[in-house]
Amino acid sequence: MLFPSVDFAVFFLVVFTGNWILRPNRTLWLGFLLGSSFVFYGWWDWRFCFLLGGSILFNWWMGGAVARALGDDRRRTDQSRWLVRAAVATNLGVLAYFKYAEWGVRSVADGLASLGVAVDPPLLEIILPLGISFFTFQALSYVIDIGRGTSSPLPLLPFATYLSFFPQLVAGPIVRANELAPQFDERADPRYVEATRAFLLIFRGLFKKVVIADFLATEIVNPVFANPSSYSGLENLVAVYAFAIQIYADFSAYTDIAIGVALLLGFRLPENFNAPYIASSLQDFWRRWHMTLSRWLRDYLYIPLGGNRLGVRRMYVNLGLTMVLGGLWHGAEWTMVIWGAIHGGFLAAERATKAAWHRRGVIGLPPGFVRVAQWLLTIHVVCLAWIFFRAESFGQAMEMLGRILSLAPANVLVEDPITTVVLAAIFVSLALQFVPQRWVDEVGQRASVAWPAAMMVAITVLLTVTDALGPEGVAEFIYFQF
Amino acid sequence: MLVRPIRSPRPGTMPAGLALMIMAVGLFGALLVNAEAMARTSRGQPDNPEWRTSVIDGIAAVSGFFHLTAPRSALDDRLGKNQTDDADIDAVLAERASRAEAAEEAARRAEEAAAAAALAPPELRVPTPEAPLRVYVAGDSMAGGLGPAFQRVGAETGLVSVQVDYRVSSGLVRPDFFNWPQHLARQVVDVEDPDVVVVQFGANDMQNIALDGAALPLGSEEWLAEYRRRVAGTMDLLQAPSSRDSGPRLVLWMGLPPVGPNSGIDPAMVDHVNHIYASEAASRPWVVYVDTWAYLAGEDGYAKRLVNADGQDREMRAGDDVHLSVPGAQRLAWALLDRLGGLVDLSASEAVPPESETAPPGLEERVELPVPSPLS
Numbered sequence: 094m095l096f097p098s099v100d101f102a103v104f105f106l107v108v109f110t111g112n113w114i115l116r117p118n119r120t121l122w123l124g125f126l127l128g129s130s131f132v133f134y135g136w137w138d139w140r141f142c143f144l145l146g147g148s149i150l151f152n153w154w155m156g157g158a159v160a161r162a163l164g165d166d167r168r169r170t171d172q173s174r175w176l177v178r179a180a181v182a183t184n185l186g187v188l189a190y191f192k193y194a195e196w197g198v199r200s201v202a203d204g205l206a207s208l209g210v211a212v213d214p215p216l217l218e219i220i221l222p223l224g225i226s227f228f229t230f231q232a233l234s235y236v237i238d239i240g241r242g243t244s245s246p247l248p249l250l251p252f253a254t255y256l257s258f259f260p261q262l263v264a265g266p267i268v269r270a271n272e273l274a275p276q277f278d279e280r281a282d283p284r285y286v287e288a289t290r291a292f293l294l295i296f297r298g299l300f301k302k303v304v305i306a307d308f309l310a311t312e313i314v315n316p317v318f319a320n321p322s323s324y325s326g327l328e329n330l331v332a333v334y335a336f337a338i339q340i341y342a343d344f345s346a347y348t349d350i351a352i353g354v355a356l357l358l359g360f361r362l363p364e365n366f367n368a369p370y371i372a373s374s375l376q377d378f379w380r381r382w383h384m385t386l387s388r389w390l391r392d393y394l395y396i397p398l399g400g401n402r403l404g405v406r407r408m409y410v411n412l413g414l415t416m417v418l419g420g421l422w423h424g425a426e427w428t429m430v431i432w433g434a435i436h437g438g439f440l441a442a443e444r445a446t447k448a449a450w451h452r453r454g455v456i457g458l459p460p461g462f463v464r465v466a467q468w469l470l471t472i473h474v475v476c477l478a479w480i481f482f483r484a485e486s487f488g489q490a491m492e493m494l495g496r497i498l499s500l501a502p503a504n505v506l507v508e509d510p511i512t513t514v515v516l517a518a519i520f521v522s523l524a525l526q527f528v529p530q531r532w533v534d535e536v537g538q539r540a541s542v543a544w545p546a547a548m549m550v551a552i553t554v555l556l557t558v559t560d561a562l563g564p565e566g567v568a569e570f571i572y573f574q575f
Numbered sequence: 576m577l578v579r580p581i582r583s584p585r586p587g588t589m590p591a592g593l594a595l596m597i598m599a600v601g602l603f604g605a606l607l608v609n610a611e612a613m614a615r616t617s618r619g620q621p622d623n624p625e626w627r628t629s630v631i632d633g634i635a636a637v638s639g640f641f642h643l644t645a646p647r648s649a650l651d652d653r654l655g656k657n658q659t660d661d662a663d664i665d666a667v668l669a670e671r672a673s674r675a676e677a678a679e680e681a682a683r684r685a686e687e688a689a690a691a692a693a694l695a696p697p698e699l700r701v702p703t704p705e706a707p708l709r710v711y712v713a714g715d716s717m718a719g720g721l722g723p724a725f726q727r728v729g730a731e732t733g734l735v736s737v738q739v740d741y742r743v744s745s746g747l748v749r750p751d752f753f754n755w756p757q758h759l760a761r762q763v764v765d766v767e768d769p770d771v772v773v774v775q776f777g778a779n780d781m782q783n784i785a786l787d788g789a790a791l792p793l794g795s796e797e798w799l800a801e802y803r804r805r806v807a808g809t810m811d812l813l814q815a816p817s818s819r820d821s822g823p824r825l826v827l828w829m830g831l832p833p834v835g836p837n838s839g840i841d842p843a844m845v846d847h848v849n850h851i852y853a854s855e856a857a858s859r860p861w862v863v864y865v866d867t868w869a870y871l872a873g874e875d876g877y878a879k880r881l882v883n884a885d886g887q888d889r890e891m892r893a894g895d896d897v898h899l900s901v902p903g904a905q906r907l908a909w910a911l912l913d914r915l916g917g918l919v920d921l922s923a924s925e926a927v928p929p930e931s932e933t934a935p936p937g938l939e940e941r942v943e944l945p946v947p948s949p950l951s
Contacts, residue, residue, distance in 0.1 A: 099613070102602050109598070113591040199890075285585045288594035311743055320723025323730065323739075357594065485901050541587040542580040545597050552601025557608050561650045 094136040096350045097299055104133065105354065112358045113283045123254045123277060126358075133259040134223070141222045148187075149253045152232040155180040156246040159239045167242030177240035181233060188229045191222060193425045200427075224263035226422060228256055230389055235270045237393055244271050251277045260351040260358075264344070266365040267385040273360065281359030289541035291356035292548065296555050298349030303563035306343035309335045309518055313510040318483055321493040324510070326500040329493050331511050331519070333476050336483050338522045341369065344383070368526040370475075373467040375440050378475060390419050409445070413437035428481045428490060435478040610635035611644045612651070615751045615785065628790060697823030697861055699770055701920040702734040708919060710735055711763055713755070714775035714829075716743045717898060721775060721829070721911070724904035728912050732924040735915070738767065746779040747805045756805070760812045770822070771919075772813050773911065775829040777848045778897050781840050794844055802848065807855045814861045825918060826862040827911070828852050832871040835879060835896025842876065846947035853944050863918065866940035870910040871903065881906070884930035905932040 094100045108129045115122040135142045155176060162173035235252070238244035247255065247270060255273045317324050317332035324332070348365040355362045365384050372378035379387045395415040401408040413434065420433020477494075484490035495501070543551075581589050589597075606613070614628075614635040638644050702708035710729060712722035722739030729735035740763070745753040755776070763772065784791040784801050791798040813826045830849040834840045849866075856864035871891060872878060879896070882888045883906065891903035899907060909928045915921065 099606075106595070106599060106602070109591075109595060113595075283591040285583065285588035286591045286594045287587055288589050288597070289581075289587055292597075315719065315743075316723065316739065316741075319719060320726055323723055323726040323737075357598075489901065538587065541589075542582070544580060545589075545593060548597045549600040549604060552597065553604030553608060556602070556605035557647055557650065560605075560609055560612070561647060561654060 094133060096347070096354075097303055100136070104129075105357075109357060113286075116280055116283065116359075119277070119280070120250065122280075123250045127250065127254045127257060130254070130257040130259040130262060134257065134262060137223055144187075144222050144225070145228065145257055148184075148228060148232055149249075149256050151183065152180065152236055152256070153247070153249050153252045155183075155236050156239050156252070159236060160246040163240075163242060169240065169242065173240050177236060180236040184229050184233050184236075188225060191225055193421075195425070197425075227265050227267055228262060230267050230386075230422075231256055231269070234267075234389060234393060238269070238271065244269075247274055258355075258360075260355040260360075261362055264347045264351070265383075265385055266348055266351065266363050267389050268362055272363060276360050283359075286359065287356050289543075289548075290537050291353040292552070293537055293540060294349045294353030294356070296559075298346040298353065299556075299559050300346075301342040301349070302346035303559050305518055305522055306339045306346065307563060309339040309342075309515065312512065312515050314339050314483070316510055318485070318489075318493075321489065321496055324496070325502050326496045326498070328510055329501075330497045331515070333480055333493070333497070334519050335515065337370070337472075337476050337479050338519050340479065340482075341366070342522060370472055370523055370526050371468070372471050372475075373464055374471055375436060375443050375474060378471055379436075379440075386419070386422075390415050394418060405448075409441040412440045412444075416440065423482070428484055428487055431481040431487065431490075432478045435474070435481065439474050606634060607638045607643045608647050609644075610638040612647055696863055696918050697825055699825055699919045700822060702770075703923070704733050707734050707736040708771060708921075709767075709769040710737045710771040710773060710915075711767055711769035712737060712739045712741070712773045712775070713759065713763060714741055714773075715745050715777075715779050716741060717778050717829075717831075718773075718775040719743065720893075720899040720901075720904040721773075721907055724901070724908035725773070725911055728905075728908045728926065731926040732912070732921060733926075734921055734924055735912070738769065741775075744779050746776050747802065747809065748780040748782055748784050751785070756809050756812060759809065764813065764824075769824065771825045771827060771915065773827045773829065774809070774813070777831040777845070777852075778834075778840070780848065781844055794841070794847065799847060799851070803851045803855065806851050810855055810859050810862045814859065824861065826856075826859075827865050827915065828856050828862055829865050829911075830867045832867040832899075832907075833877040835877040835892065837894070837896040840897065843948050846945065850944050850947050863914070865911065865914055866944070867907060869938045869940040870907055870934050871899075882935065884933045884935045887931065902932070906934050909933040910938075 094104060108126075111125050111129070112122070115125050131142050131145070134145055159173050159176045159180070162170055162176055164170045164173075235244070235247075235256075239246055246252075251274050252270070254277065255268075255270050258268070258273060261268055312335075313328075313332050314336045317328060318336070321329050321332075345366040352362045352364070363385055367381040367384065369378055369382035372381050395411055398411040398414060399407055400411060403411075414437070416437030417430055417433040420429040420431070420436075423429050423432070480493055481487075481490045484493065540548075581593070583589055610631065614631045635644070699708070700706075710725070712718050712725055714722075718739070719741040722737070722741055726737040726739055729737040742753045742755075745755060747755060750756070759772075763769065780802065781793060783793050784798055786801060791801055810826060810828070814824065830852055831845045834842060834845055849868075853864040853866070856862040871881070873881060877892075877896065879890060879892050880888045881891045883902070889902040890900050891906060892898065893900055893903075909932055912921075912926070912928075916924070
């Protein structure tokens with residue numbers, strides 16, 4: 094079920110009540126949370142529950158087997174290594190089947206066709222189960238951490254509750270077992286629920302999703318990306334900026350709501366975004382954007398590939414490879430590969446440039462100018478990559494780029510999608526990223542001592558305004574498809 | 576307790592019971608204030624159980640009695656959101672008739688009614704690069720796929736300028752969400768005044784029709800009759816010439832293409848709405864029904880991939896089995912241009928349809944649509 098829906102509101106009131114009442118009895122409480130998560134997930138399609146259940150049972154069993162195969166002092170053995178590899182291969186195999194089988198078959202057929210060999214590939218019609226990329230990555234981190242000896246296997250019930258935990262099941266944040274499972278034992282005190290911060294997070298998320306993201310999508314992003322050739326270079330450019338805001342508003346909204354909902358249940362989830370568009374380098378951007386994925390890719394891909402331990406050249410290769418695979422994680426499309434390659438390439442170029450500057454010493458430009466130039470360069474590299482992320486094909490992305498760079502005029506009579514409200518939505522959303530966190534915290538502190546009656550009225554008013562400002566029905570979150 | 580600041584030994588926290596009370600009362604308040612808007616949404620959803628609609632209708636009635644829905648209505652008014660269930664096409668037509676040009680319009684209608692006897696589409700002027708044919712593509716998100724593709728195709732002719740106006744999730748069933756008849760009458764006919772209007776509806780119309788506080792179940796006889804009335808009314812108001820007397824207007828009404836298993840749409844309903852479009856168009860010479868099945872169906876109806884004129888097969892439909900992919904939209908756009916070329920003199924067109932974007936030659940639209948099978 095979608096967060097911004099009546100179904101979820103009713104579901105959550107029941108779960109909230111049960112969560113705090115059943116908390117003294119740990120088994121009953123975890124069983125209740127597990128059942129609630131399956132209801133939440135099965136609301137879309139009950140058949141998905143079998144896949145989630147299968148993943149839980151398989152990875153729990155593999156975690157135990159890997160732990161038993163470790164040597165003294167949890168040292169790795171050949172057997173433990175092979176078991177981890179088997180778990181990784183199985184998890185990635187299932188993910189690959191659901192996410193990449195159709196793309197693979199199509200790519201092979203297209204490749205053969207370009208060589209003059211006509212083939213008629215079978216139409217697989219595979220439905221991608223929601224959230225499979227997210228819970229598969231969580232399951233992988235669980236088994237790998239046990240194999241590394243940095244984590245212990247969990248009993249079935251806490252593990253199942255961890256892997257299926259509904260607030261972050263479908264679109265993250267990607268949480269590790271050692272972040273969530275200890276909270277099952279600590280059990281938060283029902284007298285001290287961080288409700289005000291949770292309410293603010295949930296409303297911030299609702300507003301970003303329902304009002305900002307869906308508005309920009311409807312007004313400019315969807316029409317321009319559907320047919321860039323009918324719009325001028327400037328309109329294409331503004332559509333790219335708008336998409337940058339849309340995808341941030343959409344994805345960070347889900348995270349805000351997930352963290353807020355978890356907080357109301359007494360759980361702390363890791364942050365996933367930290368004003369990414371104020372970043373002054375790509376490395377900084379990836380410390381602020383989808384932070385839990387960046388962390389996952391670093392710990393389970395970049396470092397195992399050798400990280401920066403095997404020389405400079407190998408480090409650049411590792412960066413590129415990590416980002417390309419990160420791109421493929423988002424979707425089985427060549428445009429996603431290019432998106433990853435742009436990020437990987439610029440990350441490598443950035444490191445090379447910084448190293449060269451470091452050797453050369455101070456270059457004499459005013460620090461403020463350098464900072465602004467770095468920020469402008471970073472945000473435009475990110476936006477360049479977003480073109481490929483959003484475009485339906487490589488050709489369409491190139492057409493868009495061509496029109497932007499040649500400052501092409503609009504070639505047909507179309508309604509100008511750049512309106513004052515669209516520009517305001519982009520600029521205000523961007524400007525809000527520069528608001529210092531302490532200001533936000535201060536608002537939270539002031540709100541936390543408000544009258545309960547005022548909070549009730551605020552909930553009613555904010556829900557009404559958000560619903561009225563948003564379009565009819567709420568589109569699914571972009572990251573549901575990944 | 577409710578009108579005193581929260582004081583907790585741990586700043587920023589409160590007891591779970593108080594948090595529950597705040598949430599429950601706040602959400603209940605939102606339910607009351609937004610009850611009418613929710614009831615409109617609920618009535619239009621085809622899969623909504625009856626009890627659900629009844630409950631929200633009941634809440635809306637109580638809430639409305641105490642004027643609790645007034646703030647939301649005022650907000651919707653300010654935002655220009657429609658709050659009626661009824662498409663009210665008759666009112667739109669009546670509004671037009673009451674204008675100063677009513678007499679002239681009536682005369683023109685009589686004249687065109689006589690021409691209708693011949694059942695020939697109106698003859699449009701020959702477009703030139705200086706005075707291109709002005710085409711307005713209107714409709715739901717399906718038009719959002721076709722429209723931009725047709726824009727490019729039109730631009731390549733050098734003779735056709737295309738304006739796209741699509742509203743996601745819209746149709747003829749939910750005027751409370753977007754009132755197309757009103758928009759077409761007031762904005763498109765009177766202000767834009769295009770030579771040709773391409774209309775694409777239906778994909779979002781597979782839901783109950785809310786009318787006079789009751790829900791007409793999707794596919795029922797009442798539903799089909801009301802839908803037919805709305806389609807016919809929309810066709811009629813599109814015929815109405817503008818005050819600027821810019822010549823006759825042609826309407827190309829796009830049929831729904833076949834839908835696949837992921838669409839959640841009953842294929843029999845697609846047949847039903849297409850039958851309504853085609854039969855209503857048949858009695859109106861200014862409306863031409865475009866049978867999209869000719870260009871987008873496989874041997875057994877729905878087909879995700881189809882072979883283009885260059886012999887390569889491409890994915891024509893989006894993952895939801897309803898919307899068109901880029902190649903699908905391109906294929907339909909070129910077919911539409913071909914169809915338009917049979918109605919308007921586009922012989923000076925510079926466009927060369929690429930084989931990679933067009934359907935193989937020889938595809939023909941069905942002369943008569945199959946009689947739709949009865950719905951269970």
